[in-house]
Amino acid sequence: MSNWLSAARLVIGVAIRSDPRRAILVMVLIPFFNIVAAGQALGLRQMVDGAVAHDLGAALTGGLVLIAVTVFVFQASAVATDLRRFLQQKVGLEFDRRLMDLCSGPAHIDHYHDPGFLDDAELVRQRRTEFGGAFAALVENCGMLARFLTAVLVIALVNPLLALLPLCILPLALATRRQASLIAAAEKAGAGADRERKALLDLATDPSAAPEVRLYRLGEVIAHRHREAFASSARGRDAAHARGTWAVTGGWLLFCAALIGGLSLVTWSVVAHRASAGEAVLVLLLGTRLVGATTGLSWLIGWLRRSLDTVVLYRRLAARATGRPSGTDRELPEHGDVVFDRVVFRYPGEGSQALGPIDLRLPAGSTVAVVGDNGAGKSTLVALLAGLYAPSEGRITVGGKDLAELAPEVWRAASTAVFQDYCRFELLAAESVGVGRLSAIEDRDAIGAAVASAGAADMVASLPEGLDTRLGGTYPDGTDLSSGQWQKLALARGRMPLAPGLIMLDEPTASLDPDSEAEVLRALMRTRANGGPAPITVVVSHRLTSVRAADIIVVLHEGGLVEHGSHAELMALGGRYARMYTLHAASYT
Numbered sequence: 001m002s003n004w005l006s007a008a009r010l011v012i013g014v015a016i017r018s019d020p021r022r023a024i025l026v027m028v029l030i031p032f033f034n035i036v037a038a039g040q041a042l043g044l045r046q047m048v049d050g051a052v053a054h055d056l057g058a059a060l061t062g063g064l065v066l067i068a069v070t071v072f073v074f075q076a077s078a079v080a081t082d083l084r085r086f087l088q089q090k091v092g093l094e095f096d097r098r099l100m101d102l103c104s105g106p107a108h109i110d111h112y113h114d115p116g117f118l119d120d121a122e123l124v125r126q127r128r129t130e131f132g133g134a135f136a137a138l139v140e141n142c143g144m145l146a147r148f149l150t151a152v153l154v155i156a157l158v159n160p161l162l163a164l165l166p167l168c169i170l171p172l173a174l175a176t177r178r179q180a181s182l183i184a185a186a187e188k189a190g191a192g193a194d195r196e197r198k199a200l201l202d203l204a205t206d207p208s209a210a211p212e213v214r215l216y217r218l219g220e221v222i223a224h225r226h227r228e229a230f231a232s233s234a235r236g237r238d239a240a241h242a243r244g245t246w247a248v249t250g251g252w253l254l255f256c257a258a259l260i261g262g263l264s265l266v267t268w269s270v271v272a273h274r275a276s277a278g279e280a281v282l283v284l285l286l287g288t289r290l291v292g293a294t295t296g297l298s299w300l301i302g303w304l305r306r307s308l309d310t311v312v313l314y315r316r317l318a319a320r321a322t323g324r325p326s327g328t329d330r331e332l333p334e335h336g337d338v339v340f341d342r343v344v345f346r347y348p349g350e351g352s353q354a355l356g357p358i359d360l361r362l363p364a365g366s367t368v369a370v371v372g373d374n375g376a377g378k379s380t381l382v383a384l385l386a387g388l389y390a391p392s393e394g395r396i397t398v399g400g401k402d403l404a405e406l407a408p409e410v411w412r413a414a415s416t417a418v419f420q421d422y423c424r425f426e427l428l429a430a431e432s433v434g435v436g437r438l439s440a441i442e443d444r445d446a447i448g449a450a451v452a453s454a455g456a457a458d459m460v461a462s463l464p465e466g467l468d469t470r471l472g473g474t475y476p477d478g479t480d481l482s483s484g485q486w487q488k489l490a491l492a493r494g495r496m497p498l499a500p501g502l503i504m505l506d507e508p509t510a511s512l513d514p515d516s517e518a519e520v521l522r523a524l525m526r527t528r529a530n531g532g533p534a535p536i537t538v539v540v541s542h543r544l545t546s547v548r549a550a551d552i553i554v555v556l557h558e559g560g561l562v563e564h565g566s567h568a569e570l571m572a573l574g575g576r577y578a579r580m581y582t583l584h585a586a587s588y589t
C-alpha cells in the first residue's frame with residue numbers, strides 16, 4: 001500500500017511539475033463535476049414532486065436545475081477529458097525521459113548484468129504508456145469515487161438504511177483487487193518468457209541476422225520458439241485471470257441482490273406514503289448510477305492498480321540502476337602512468353574471475369598492445385580502463401590517483417575509445433563522427449581532421465553527400481554502410497576528443513581489409529593526439545605483425561597476465577608471445 005501511495009505521489013508530482021495550472025485544474029474539475037452530477041437527480045425529484053402536487057413553479061425550477069446541471073456536466077466532462085489526455089501525454093513523456101536517464105545515467109554498466117533489472121526493464125518498456133495512464137487513472141478514480149459517494153449520501157438522505165448499500169460493494173472491490181494482483185504476479189513470472197519472445201522477434205526482423213537466418217533455415221525454429229514463449233507467458237496470465245473471475249462474479253451477484261432489496265424498500269415506502277414519488281425516482285436514478293459507478297470503479301481501480309504497479313516497478317528499477325557510488329574528485333593528474341594494482345574482476349552475478357590478479361604499469365605516452373586468445377580478458381581489461389566497470393578487487397590508478405575516486409565525467413573527458421562492438425549511429429555522417437566530442441559536432445574542420453586521421457577520408461568522400469549523407473537503412477533516404485565503413489566512422493569518432501590522456505582501441509580494425517588495417521594500425525601506434533602530449537594508447541589486436549612496434553606488449557591468457565615487454569624482449573623470452581607471433585607471421589608469409 002505504501003508503495004502505491006509513493007507511486008501516486010510521484011505521478012502527481014510529475015504532473016504538477018510538467019504543467020501546474022492544467023494539472024490542478026483537472027484534479028479539481030473532474031471530482032467537482034462528478035459531485036455536481038447528483039444535482040440531476042435532485043432536479044428530477046423536484047420536477048416529479050412538483051408535477052404530482054400540480055405546482056408548476058416547483059416543477060419548472062426542478063426541470064431547469066436538471067437541464068443546467070446536465071449541460072454543465074456534459075461541457076465540463078468534455079473539457080476535463082481533453083485536459084486529462086494532454087497531461088497524460090506530458091506525464092508519459094516525462095517518464096520516458098526519466099527512463100532513458102535511468103538506463104544511460106549510471107557511470108558503470110553493472111546493472112545490465114542483473115537479471116532482476118533486465119526483467120523489470122523489459123516490463124517497464126512494455127508498459128511505459130501506463131505512466132501517463134497512472135495520472136489519468138488517478139483523476140478518473142477520484143472523479144468516480146466522488147460520484148459514488150455523492151450518490152450514496154443523497155440516497156441516504158431519503159432512507160438511512162440505504163447507506164448500507166456501499167458495504168455490499170466491499171466483497172466486489174476485494175475480489176477485483178485479488179484478481180489484479182494475481183495477474184500482476186503472473187506477468188512478473190512471465191517476464192523472462194516475454195523477454196525471450198522479444199529477442200526472437202528482433203532476431204527474425206533484424207536485417208543483420210537475415211543472411212544466417214536464411215542460410216541455416218532458422219525461420220521456422222524462431223517462429224516456433226516465439227509461439228512457445230508467448231504461450232508460456234499467456235498461460236500464466238490467463239490462468240490468473242480465470243482464478244480471479246469466480247470471486248469477481250460472486251461479488252457482482254451480491255451487489256445486485258442488495259440493490260434490488262434497496263429499490264424494493266423505497267417502493268414500499270412510497271406505497272405506505274412515507275416517501276414521495278420524486279424520492280422514488282431519485283433513488284431509482286442514483287441507484288442505477290451507483291451500479292454504473294461501481295462498474296466504472298472496479299474497472300478504474302484495476303487500471304489504477306496496474307498503472308501504479310508500473311510506477312512502483314519504475315521506482316524499483318531506479319533503485320537498482322543507481323549502481324555503486326561514483327567518485328567525485330575532479331582533479332586528474334596530467335598525463336601520468338596508469339597502474340593496475342592487484343586488479344581482479346568478476347562480471348556482476350558471475351562467480352568466476354574474468355580477469356586478474358593483474359599488476360601492470362602503462363607509462364605515460366606509451367603505446368601498449370594487448371594480445372591473447374579469445375576469452376583471454378582483453379576486452380574486459382579495456383572496459384575496466386574505460387571505467388565501465390569497477391575492479392572487484394585491487395585498484396587502477398592514473399598518475400597515482402585511484403580511478404574510483406575520480407568523477408566519471410572527468411575520466412571520460414580525458415579518454416577515448418573505439419570498442420569491439422562499435423555503435424552504428426544512424427545520423428548524418430558528420431554527426432556520427434561528431435558525437436565523439438559533442439562540443440565540436442558542428443565543427444567541420446575538426447570532423448574532417450578526425451576522419452582523415454582514421455583513414456576514412458576516401459570512404460566519406462565516396463558517400464552520396466559526403467559528410468552530409470544520412471546514414472542507416474532505417475531511413476528511406478539513408479545510406480547503409482558495410483561493417484568496415486561503419487568501423488572507420490567509429491575510429492574517426494574515437495579521434496574527436498582533444499588531447500586525450502588515454503586512447504583505447506579494442507580490435508579497432510577487425511572489419512577492415514588487410515591494407516586499411518595495416519595502415520590504420522601503424523598510424524595508431526604512432527599516435528600523437530592533436531599535437532598535445534603523447535597519450536597512452538592501448539590497442540587490442542589479433543594482428544600481431546602490426547602491433548609489434550608497440551612499446552609494451554601485454555599477453556593475457558585465461559584472465560591472467562602471462563608476459564609483458566617489448567617485441568624484442570618477448571621474442572627473446574621464447575614464451576607464449578614468441579610462439580603466437582611465429583605462427584602468425586608464418587601464416588602471413
Ligand SMILES: Nc1ncnc2c1ncn2[C@@H]1O[C@H](COP(=O)(O)OP(=O)(O)OP(=O)(O)O)[C@@H](O)[C@H]1O
Pocket residue numbers: 347350354355372373374375376377378379380381420
Ligand atoms: N558480459 C559478460 N558477462 C559475463 N562474463 C563475460 C562477459 N563478457 C566476457 N565475459 C567473460 O570474461 C572472460 C574474458 O572475456 P573478454 O571478452 O574480455 O575476452 P577477450 O580476450 O576480449 O576475447 P575475444 O578475443 O574473443 O574478444 C571470458 O571468460 C568471458 O566469458
